[in-house]
Amino acid sequence: MLKYEEVALKIRTLLENGIYKTGERLPSLEQLKADYHVSKSTVIKALEILEKEGYIYQSRGSGIFVRSPKRSGYINLFTSNGFTDDLKDHRITSRVIEVCEIKTPNTELQQRLHLTKQETVYYVQRVRYIDEKVLCIEKSYFRRKLIPYMSEDIAKGSIFQYIEDNLKINIGYSDIYFQISTLNQEEALLLNQTDGAPTLRYEQVFYTQTGVPFDYSQIVFEQSSAKFYIPSIK
Amino acid sequence: MLKYEEVALKIRTLLENGIYKTGERLPSLEQLKADYHVSKSTVIKALEILEKEGYIYQSRGSGIFVRSPKRSGYINLFTSNGFTDDLKDHRITSRVIEVCEIKTPNTELQQRLHLTKQETVYYVQRVRYIDEKVLCIEKSYFRRKLIPYMSEDIAKGSIFQYIEDNLKINIGYSDIYFQISTLNQEEALLLNQTDGAPTLRYEQVFYTQTGVPFDYSQIVFEQSSAKFYIPSIK
Numbered sequence: 376m377l378k379y380e381e382v383a384l385k386i387r388t389l390l391e392n393g394i395y396k397t398g399e400r401l402p403s404l405e406q407l408k409a410d411y412h413v414s415k416s417t418v419i420k421a422l423e424i425l426e427k428e429g430y431i432y433q434s435r436g437s438g439i440f441v442r443s444p445k446r447s448g449y450i451n452l453f454t455s456n457g458f459t460d461d462l463k464d465h466r467i468t469s470r471v472i473e474v475c476e477i478k479t480p481n482t483e484l485q486q487r488l489h490l491t492k493q494e495t496v497y498y499v500q501r502v503r504y505i506d507e508k509v510l511c512i513e514k515s516y517f518r519r520k521l522i523p524y525m526s527e528d529i530a531k532g533s534i535f536q537y538i539e540d541n542l543k544i545n546i547g548y549s550d551i552y553f554q555i556s557t558l559n560q561e562e563a564l565l566l567n568q569t570d571g572a573p574t575l576r577y578e579q580v581f582y583t584q585t586g587v588p589f590d591y592s593q594i595v596f597e598q599s600s601a602k603f604y605i606p607s608i609k
Numbered sequence: 610m611l612k613y614e615e616v617a618l619k620i621r622t623l624l625e626n627g628i629y630k631t632g633e634r635l636p637s638l639e640q641l642k643a644d645y646h647v648s649k650s651t652v653i654k655a656l657e658i659l660e661k662e663g664y665i666y667q668s669r670g671s672g673i674f675v676r677s678p679k680r681s682g683y684i685n686l687f688t689s690n691g692f693t694d695d696l697k698d699h700r701i702t703s704r705v706i707e708v709c710e711i712k713t714p715n716t717e718l719q720q721r722l723h724l725t726k727q728e729t730v731y732y733v734q735r736v737r738y739i740d741e742k743v744l745c746i747e748k749s750y751f752r753r754k755l756i757p758y759m760s761e762d763i764a765k766g767s768i769f770q771y772i773e774d775n776l777k778i779n780i781g782y783s784d785i786y787f788q789i790s791t792l793n794q795e796e797a798l799l800l801n802q803t804d805g806a807p808t809l810r811y812e813q814v815f816y817t818q819t820g821v822p823f824d825y826s827q828i829v830f831e832q833s834s835a836k837f838y839i840p841s842i843k
Contacts, residue, residue: 398821432782434818438819440820441820446786449786452686454841545668546843547843549841549842550676551839552838555809555832555835556807579841582666582676585634585668598789601788602786603785603788604784605839606785607688607784608661
């Protein structure tokens with residue numbers, strides 16, 4: 376664990392256990408620096424992490440404030456890196472429907488993933504569950520150029536963990552677009568819903584830390600188990 | 610305009626006009642500092658703004674990268690400060706349904722806004738339109754302690770602009786929670802939809818820069834005009 380992650384972990388523990396309370400002001404940068412015997416830039420990095428997780432809000436000039444704790448079971452869409460990470464208190468499992476290579480990606484895929492003409496992609500379709508309840512259907516397209524191997528076994532677990540740990544790809548950021556929609560017959564069947572049930576139709580492109588797109592995913596959610604949270608700022 | 614806002618505006622203009630292209634690396638902090646004849650901390654503040662708007666991604670160690678431009682007409686939920694700000698290329702208007710004072714706020718309101726027993730709130734219900742098309746129904750509750758006056762005239766325009774400009778309240782951050790739902794009869798009528806149409810049921814609590822909640826809003830969206838975007842990170 377890096378120094379700043381260690382400091383973040385310590386402060387997070389104090390926040391989660393109510394030592395620092397909602398609305399309270401955290402100690403100043405200088406104070407935290409002295410408390411943890413680290414450099415100012417280490418404190419800044421630690422606070423950045425906690426800000427992104429929605430624990431604190433850093434106000435220019437007024438200090439650092441403790442935010443309200445996130446309600447349990449909601450997916451944080453701002454730091455979402457797949458669901459596994461964010462819903463760590465819940466059991467996320469997957470049923471693999473299909474894993475195959477697409478030799479001739481369509482125009483939409485070419486555009487979203489910035490594919491060159493010769494490039495192919497892996498296609499993975501999964502139904503995902505939260506605490507044994509169906510959560511969503513996920514259709515993901517991975518660039519073979521970056522993800523040279525994919526299998527049903529890998530898709531059963533966390534694909535992102537595989538990408539980070541085995542392929543040593545540093546995941547950077549993602550663009551999320553979504554809108555209100557209804558399920559078609561095929562989707563409804565997989566989600567145990569009725570044809571035409573309300574859903575959220577969701578698209579996400581994931582990029583590496585150097586801005587290279589490697590995963591384009593389309594997701595539809597089951598109405599009752601999908602709940603979302605965003606720690607928004609002005 | 611503050612120095613860092615000016616630098617942000619200049620870089621944003623270059624980004625919007627394709628001088629810096631998607632996937633490209635921006636000049637280094639040192640270079641930008643020299644280019645704009647400002648201090649390093651001014652550059653850092655300017656880049657922070659552009660990062661939050663989803664224009665750039667700052668990777669620790671690898672540099673600053675240009676993100677894909679946001680598709681037009683989508684609401685950025687990460688920096689959403691009411692819709693007026695984010696949809697500035699679109700015409701946002703409001704029809705005021707009700708403005709009144711609630712003398713005895715219920716438990717939910719008390720909780721969300723951290724009300725003391727004596728506190729009252731203003732209730733504002735509006736239907737909001739984007740380019741003359743219906744977008745959502747918004748029911749907002751404002752703490753009278755912070756917003757001592759509210760009227761139909763104010764509610765017709767941007768309430769947030771009124772709060773910032775006239776009441777000199779600095780808006781800080783907000784918590785957004787939402788889930789998939791269906792419209793009830795009353796909502797469907799106001800949104801020109803059918804009873805039971807799919808929607809997104811959305812709750813947002815806004816806080817001042819020093820962490821004081823002042824606005825709790827419940828929103829339901831019209832299916833076809835509501836489109837959302839989040840510039841997410843790992």
